Amino acid sequence: MTQLNVAALQLAFTDDIDENIANVSALVREAASEGAKVVLPPELFEGLYFCRTEDEALFANARPVETHPAVLAMRKLAAELRVHIPTSFFEADGPHHYNSLAMIDDRGEVMGVYRKSHIPDGPGYSEKFYFRPGNSGFKTWQTPGATLGVGICWDQWYPETARSLMLMGAEILLFPTAIGSEPYDEELDTSRMWRRAMIGHAASNVVPVVAANRTGDECGQTFYGHSFICNEWGDILAEFGATETGVLTATLDLDAARRHRAGFGFFRDRRPELYRRLVEDI
Amino acid sequence: MTQLNVAALQLAFTDDIDENIANVSALVREAASEGAKVVLPPELFEGLYFCRTEDEALFANARPVETHPAVLAMRKLAAELRVHIPTSFFEADGPHHYNSLAMIDDRGEVMGVYRKSHIPDGPGYSEKFYFRPGNSGFKTWQTPGATLGVGICWDQWYPETARSLMLMGAEILLFPTAIGSEPYDEELDTSRMWRRAMIGHAASNVVPVVAANRTGDECGQTFYGHSFICNEWGDILAEFGATETGVLTATLDLDAARRHRAGFGFFRDRRPELYRRLVEDI
Numbered sequence: 001m002t003q004l005n006v007a008a009l010q011l012a013f014t015d016d017i018d019e020n021i022a023n024v025s026a027l028v029r030e031a032a033s034e035g036a037k038v039v040l041p042p043e044l045f046e047g048l049y050f051c052r053t054e055d056e057a058l059f060a061n062a063r064p065v066e067t068h069p070a071v072l073a074m075r076k077l078a079a080e081l082r083v084h085i086p087t088s089f090f091e092a093d094g095p096h097h098y099n100s101l102a103m104i105d106d107r108g109e110v111m112g113v114y115r116k117s118h119i120p121d122g123p124g125y126s127e128k129f130y131f132r133p134g135n136s137g138f139k140t141w142q143t144p145g146a147t148l149g150v151g152i153c154w155d156q157w158y159p160e161t162a163r164s165l166m167l168m169g170a171e172i173l174l175f176p177t178a179i180g181s182e183p184y185d186e187e188l189d190t191s192r193m194w195r196r197a198m199i200g201h202a203a204s205n206v207v208p209v210v211a212a213n214r215t216g217d218e219c220g221q222t223f224y225g226h227s228f229i230c231n232e233w234g235d236i237l238a239e240f241g242a243t244e245t246g247v248l249t250a251t252l253d254l255d256a257a258r259r260h261r262a263g264f265g266f267f268r269d270r271r272p273e274l275y276r277r278l279v280e281d282i
Numbered sequence: 283m284t285q286l287n288v289a290a291l292q293l294a295f296t297d298d299i300d301e302n303i304a305n306v307s308a309l310v311r312e313a314a315s316e317g318a319k320v321v322l323p324p325e326l327f328e329g330l331y332f333c334r335t336e337d338e339a340l341f342a343n344a345r346p347v348e349t350h351p352a353v354l355a356m357r358k359l360a361a362e363l364r365v366h367i368p369t370s371f372f373e374a375d376g377p378h379h380y381n382s383l384a385m386i387d388d389r390g391e392v393m394g395v396y397r398k399s400h401i402p403d404g405p406g407y408s409e410k411f412y413f414r415p416g417n418s419g420f421k422t423w424q425t426p427g428a429t430l431g432v433g434i435c436w437d438q439w440y441p442e443t444a445r446s447l448m449l450m451g452a453e454i455l456l457f458p459t460a461i462g463s464e465p466y467d468e469e470l471d472t473s474r475m476w477r478r479a480m481i482g483h484a485a486s487n488v489v490p491v492v493a494a495n496r497t498g499d500e501c502g503q504t505f506y507g508h509s510f511i512c513n514e515w516g517d518i519l520a521e522f523g524a525t526e527t528g529v530l531t532a533t534l535d536l537d538a539a540r541r542h543r544a545g546f547g548f549f550r551d552r553r554p555e556l557y558r559r560l561v562e563d564i
Binding site: 137163202263 | 399402419420515555562
């Protein structure tokens, strides 16, 4: 039986990058000590969620994957603990800036970089100011435990992300996130829709999902946590509420998931010739 | 404010087509008396769910849309009550047989026929024996109250169905269904995954969803009901459990749904050029 122990981290961040990396590192150690082989920190954990405002000075925090401090720290830790760490970071590449993820393997090597495909924009989430829409396309990563598929935050709302990753062989979908309150509508709590969209991906694709979100108040914006791990039915295996911090772990039975996925037959019965509109500019 | 009252019917069926049509008609009347303008009966309500076995004698029950007794009865009723009735029926067309739906408008006219795109096959659900995969493509229907998108049962698990209908202008997604216990796995209750997939469509597309399922025991197969109506957030507005029968109604605020859909920006931020795999034969 192919079982894999996975972990999601939930915590709050400050404007002190060293402190943030130290806090994430402590939780990665805790997850590894509990047997996790894949440990998912939240999106852009190097600092505060800076897309709250549009400030050109902040582009200076972007770095190439080779020199980004969060990536370098996670590479060292991954090699030491023998875990995979999908590491979200603010990437600079020549004149371009991306919301990116380095898949770091259990030897501390960067397997490759995925650049966030779907970029949000709205009050409190001015990502279109900072990030060029990703040009990497979706990526999956073959690891000893499972083929991993990763989307970054806004990607997680898109059925196209989940389905594309599945068609590329993903056996687990992972989503690092930074999402919270909506400044334009203080009544609106999107946390339940956020979970429903991803649990919908689990059910429609018969695949386990891992989501890691930040928590805490940052300059009036409250990040709502609710990180979770669910199985291929969408049943929650481990979850946090809005303010808890720490490590979620769960053991996924990937053989059972594969068997259930085949038995359901969703992929057998797809009709790609009828899906033309999905790839048209409409 | 554009509000629309919609209804879903949940009931059990027998092998008596006249009795089934009479029972559905009584519930359509009840729904109309409560103000519903669109009334959704379950899938293939003319009889027992015959795909339990593979029996060539049953093809004789298929009829063209012009003469199918369920369609004729609903046309008469729709004209009398001034309601739209998406009517599922077993369609014969020359040598072909389809699992189809006639969209009947509030004058009793057939606006067109949609043929189920995704055909399941498994113990208790031998639909591939009976139904040619639909060749109509997805369809939406402009009505005075809203543009309606309809998928039939197995279609409802596919994010591609929901997204395609949305890109064709759908403002409500409706799913007539016949789903219940799994003879190959008596422990397995798929009702929660069934809801999760559709509520996921609601959240990912910011659109209300209406699902109507049959209930009752048929030759050892137990149909699990759980019909529901949810809003564009995926919040349940009305629902049945496994054995209740009757009419669910809810009033949908389509202006609010349209505003929320625009505000979320999911459609603004799609990347069709990255979705190529969705339409490839992989």
